[in-house]
Amino acid sequence: MALDPQVMDQLVEAVRRFVEERLIPREREVAEADLVPDELIAEMKALGLFGLSIPEEYGGLGLDLAEEVRVVQELGRTSPAFRSVFGTNVGIGSQGILIDGTEEQKRAYLPRLASGELIGSFALTEPEAGSDAASVRTRAEKDGNTHYRITGTKRFITNAPRAGVFTLMARTGSQEDGARGITAFLVDADIPGITLGKPDRKMGQQGAHTCDVNLDNVRVPAEAIIGGREGQGFKTAMKVLDRGRLHLSAVAVGAARRLIDESLAYAMDRKQFGQRIADFQLIQAMLADSETEWLAGKSLIEAAARDYDAGTDVARRAACAKLFCTEMVGRVADRAVQIHGGAGYVADFPVERFYRDVRLFRLYEGTSQIQQLVIARSMIREAEREG
Amino acid sequence: MKILVPVKRVVDYNVKIRVKADGTGVETQNVKMSMNPFDEIAVEQAIRLKEAGLAEEIIAVSLGVTQSQETIRTALAMGADRGILVETDEALEPLGVAKCLQKIAEKEGPGLILMGKQAIDDDANQTPQMLSALLGWAQATYVSKLEIADGKAKVKREIDGGLENLEIALPAVLSVDLRLNEPRYASLPNIMKAKKKPIDTMSPADLGVDVSPRLVTLKVTEPPKRAGGVKVESVAELVDKLRNEAKVI
Numbered sequence: 001m002a003l004d005p006q007v008m009d010q011l012v013e014a015v016r017r018f019v020e021e022r023l024i025p026r027e028r029e030v031a032e033a034d035l036v037p038d039e040l041i042a043e044m045k046a047l048g049l050f051g052l053s054i055p056e057e058y059g060g061l062g063l064d065l066a067e068e069v070r071v072v073q074e075l076g077r078t079s080p081a082f083r084s085v086f087g088t089n090v091g092i093g094s095q096g097i098l099i100d101g102t103e104e105q106k107r108a109y110l111p112r113l114a115s116g117e118l119i120g121s122f123a124l125t126e127p128e129a130g131s132d133a134a135s136v137r138t139r140a141e142k143d144g145n146t147h148y149r150i151t152g153t154k155r156f157i158t159n160a161p162r163a164g165v166f167t168l169m170a171r172t173g174s175q176e177d178g179a180r181g182i183t184a185f186l187v188d189a190d191i192p193g194i195t196l197g198k199p200d201r202k203m204g205q206q207g208a209h210t211c212d213v214n215l216d217n218v219r220v221p222a223e224a225i226i227g228g229r230e231g232q233g234f235k236t237a238m239k240v241l242d243r244g245r246l247h248l249s250a251v252a253v254g255a256a257r258r259l260i261d262e263s264l265a266y267a268m269d270r271k272q273f274g275q276r277i278a279d280f281q282l283i284q285a286m287l288a289d290s291e292t293e294w295l296a297g298k299s300l301i302e303a304a305a306r307d308y309d310a311g312t313d314v315a316r317r318a319a320c321a322k323l324f325c326t327e328m329v330g331r332v333a334d335r336a337v338q339i340h341g342g343a344g345y346v347a348d349f350p351v352e353r354f355y356r357d358v359r360l361f362r363l364y365e366g367t368s369q370i371q372q373l374v375i376a377r378s379m380i381r382e383a384e385r386e387g
Numbered sequence: 388m389k390i391l392v393p394v395k396r397v398v399d400y401n402v403k404i405r406v407k408a409d410g411t412g413v414e415t416q417n418v419k420m421s422m423n424p425f426d427e428i429a430v431e432q433a434i435r436l437k438e439a440g441l442a443e444e445i446i447a448v449s450l451g452v453t454q455s456q457e458t459i460r461t462a463l464a465m466g467a468d469r470g471i472l473v474e475t476d477e478a479l480e481p482l483g484v485a486k487c488l489q490k491i492a493e494k495e496g497p498g499l500i501l502m503g504k505q506a507i508d509d510d511a512n513q514t515p516q517m518l519s520a521l522l523g524w525a526q527a528t529y530v531s532k533l534e535i536a537d538g539k540a541k542v543k544r545e546i547d548g549g550l551e552n553l554e555i556a557l558p559a560v561l562s563v564d565l566r567l568n569e570p571r572y573a574s575l576p577n578i579m580k581a582k583k584k585p586i587d588t589m590s591p592a593d594l595g596v597d598v599s600p601r602l603v604t605l606k607v608t609e610p611p612k613r614a615g616g617v618k619v620e621s622v623a624e625l626v627d628k629l630r631n632e633a634k635v636i
Contacts, residue, residue, distance in 0.1 A: 007582050010460060011575055013421075018572055048575035060573055 002309075008067060015074045018047055023078040030207040031353055036085050044116065050086040051114030054094060058110035065243065065305040069250035073298070076254015079262075080357050081207030083251060086346075088159045089113045091247050092365070093120025095240045096167040096184055100227040105186060109165060121163035123154040123187075123213055124237050130155075131370050133169075134179040134234060138215065140170035148172070148220050150185065154213040156364075160196055161209045163189050167216075169237055172230045184226040184233035193218035204356030244365050245318040246308065249301045249325035252361050255354060256294045258328045259336040262351050265288060266340055277339075286335040293332060297325040316378040323371035326361035333358050388498035388557075389444045390433040392467065393488055396451055396458040397508040410606045413508070422458045424570075427465075429563045430590025431499050431570040432533060434466035441535050442499070444468050448491055452476055456586060463581035464573035470586035475598060483591070483598030485517035490594040492522055495578040497558065499540070504529050504562040515562035525555040528562040608634050 003011070021045060030036055044050065053068055054060025063071065068090070075083045088094075096106050097120075112118035129135045140153025150170050150381045157166075166187045173181025187194070197212030222228075226236055264287060267278035277283050304317040336351040337344035344351050362368050398404060399419040407414050421435050422430075436442045447462035449455040450473040459470035492500060505512035519526035531550070532543035535557075544551040545564050573581075591598040619625045629636045 003579065004582055006457065006460070007579060010457070010573075010578050012462065014464075014573055014575060014578055022572075043572075046574055047572055051576075062578065 002064060003067060008070070011067075012070055012074060015046070015049075015071050018043075019074055019078050022192050023082050027079045027350065027353070028347075030079060030081055032206075034206040034209075036081060036207045038097070040082075041085055041116070044082075044086055050089045050116035052086075052090045054089075054098065054110050054114040056275055058106060058186055060110070060114035064309045065246060066302065066309050069246055069301050069305045072247055072250035073257065075252040076251040077258040079207065079353070080100045080205050080251065080255070080360070084158060084205065084208035086116060087251075088122060088246075089118075089120050089162075090204065091115065092122035092196040092240050093159070093163075093165075093167060095243055096122070096226055096236050097186065098234065099239050099243075100184070100236045101186075102226075102228055104223070105226065109186065112164075118164040119162045121157055121159045121166050121189075122240065123157050123160075123166045123168040125155050127153055131367055132181070133237065135175075136169050136171050136182050137175075138168070138170040140172050140183060140185065140220075143219060146222055148222065149226075150187065150215045150218045150220060152215050154215075155198060156210045157213050158210050160211045160213050161199060165189060166213065167226065167236075167240070168213075169233045177231075179234035180231055182233035182237075183230045184236045185220055186226060187215075187218065187220055191218050191220065196304045203359060204353065205360055207279045233270070241365055242315050242318055243308075245322040245371075246301055246305055246314075248365055249297065249318075249321040250362060252325040252358065253294065253301060255358050255361075256290065256297065256325075256332040259329070259332050259351060259354055259358075260287070260290045260294055261338040262349070262354075263290065263336045266343070266349070270341075270343075283339055286339055290332045290335050293328045297321075297328050300324060316375055319366075319371040319374040319378075323368050323375065324365060326358075327368055329358045330362060367368075388410075388442045389441045389446060389495060390436060391446050391448060391488075391492055391495060391497040391500045391532075392426070392429050392433050392462065393448045393450075393484075393500070393502045393514070394458050394462050395423040395503070395506045395508075396420050396449060396455045397423045397506050400424055400507055406607050406609050410608060412604065412607050420457075422461050423503050423508075425505060425507070425563060425565070426462075426565050427503075427570040428565065429501040429503050430462045430465050430467060431568050432563060433499075434571070436499075436535060436567065437466070446471060446495060446497070448473070448488065450475065450479055450487055454463075456588075459586055460578075460581050461573065463584045463586075464578040465571060466577070467584075470566045470600055472586055472588045473591055473594065475591050477591070477598050478600055479598055480600055480602055481511050481513035482517055482601065483513050483596065485521055486520050486596045487591055487594050487598065488514070489521040490596060492518075499535075499557060500524075500560045500615070502560070502562055504564050515560050519560035522558075522560070525559040526555050526561070527555055527559065529564040530561050531564045531566045533563075533567065534560065588601065626634055 049058030052063050056062040097109050113120050124133055140148040140150045143149045168185045168187045169182050172183040193216045195214045199211045215217045216223055267283050285382045301320050304314045304321055308314045323359050333355045337355050340349055340351050343349050399421040402419055405414040433445045437445055445467040446469055447459050447467040448471045449459050456472050502515050502603055527544055529545045530542045531545045534541040538557050540559055541553055541554050557578045
């Protein structure tokens, strides 16, 4: 739904203020404790962040993608661990239900996901199925006519320790069926047979937790299949990831903005050789390169999101955006550390933490290399069709 | 009980104020504007009274240019029920504002007018007092604690050297201070719903008030730049300088 521009500006302003006043001051504490405090999570719920993308009729805000990427850029300006708290409810943990779910499934889950009462998590990756997502080995066997039993292991599952429901990909067909044999299930986290691994010890993004999800003969009803039909899971997963690419690109663009702001402020304050380092041309070159790349990323996602909302197929552009924006923020973070000099290598300045935090963006929800394949294959397919 | 909350659109508290090159005032072009922070505290208090069942309706009023509507929307998003915009391009002064608010109060009949003790742009701290005199209502300024019961307001006022406890009869004009409460963030769903809440627009002339300026601003200047300090070598030298150069001891 396209909001009145004045209301949208107010919405963005409210999020910006929340980020500035409530989240940025707590970044360091969250990183050191590896925990987002409950009272901040309660504030995120009260603000309505869990329901950004869920339609109003299911209790969310129903932002369209162009609106979502504006809000998400603001959220990107603080530690990604904060966004992670509600990020799966806005993206991969709710979109499967929203895009392909039945009306009953939407009514059963979306209102609680929008309020933050329930945390949704997306479970595709496995020890042996990462980039090769179609090789999922977790099996769902029929148990009579009304149920399935699921067995397998899911890896690096974001928000699994807090999840109430998993959008989980399991194989109902044979291994040879590849992508066509995969079915998406809605698996409630409290069903017997589900156990969680220890939280992964990560390079960055402390406060956001991932872990293994082990399923041993987990009995779920047939109604738990998203959309009610077997064999559609891989398509659902790809649709979810498609939309998520622009969301994640917006997070990366927001983080780049923060890194540039930190770098500029430092360069204008720090003095060497009797003047501020911002006056040195080699520092200026780094600032200018980062600013230019930030603007390119921002323009890319905002245009693609508008076209997505207008109904255009933006799959290739979403992959281009994820590739460019996440690689871009890596370069911006690298320059930010360079501009800070030795100070950028110690934990007293936020750029050291962001440098580690943003590294993940190039890996999850499709590595840069997978994006390259998506882009190139789409180019070749189009040329073949037209040739 | 109705509560009337006047809210003013001011330069955002995070903005570094710049004086216009010609010295006629402060630069407001392309500058972020938002609700006067003391008024936010007044809105918050009104909402808390409503949540406690002590008020039925909260009316947010703003005076000024068309964009003051955004400030009213912020109050509506926080929880006010409806808005009134007195639209004018005139440079408003406290007396003109107080006269307009008097007319609105006489029409709406609120039991309480809650307002910021001053606005952070001109720091006049005059409108609440003028309004209370014009209405002939009781007033309490710099309120840092408030209880309403039996048609009376018990307030703590922050005054030089301590706190003053007052009990005043309603209807009354209260000007609120920083420590009364911590204003809430308007939630995103409420920002969207605020668009549907009504805002009445009128002009000072509709209220029969002449708001033309009574004051003339001669010149606005930046405060003098702070001169750099000096380092002293010893306590003896410090005492000597304080005594013989600064002549403060």
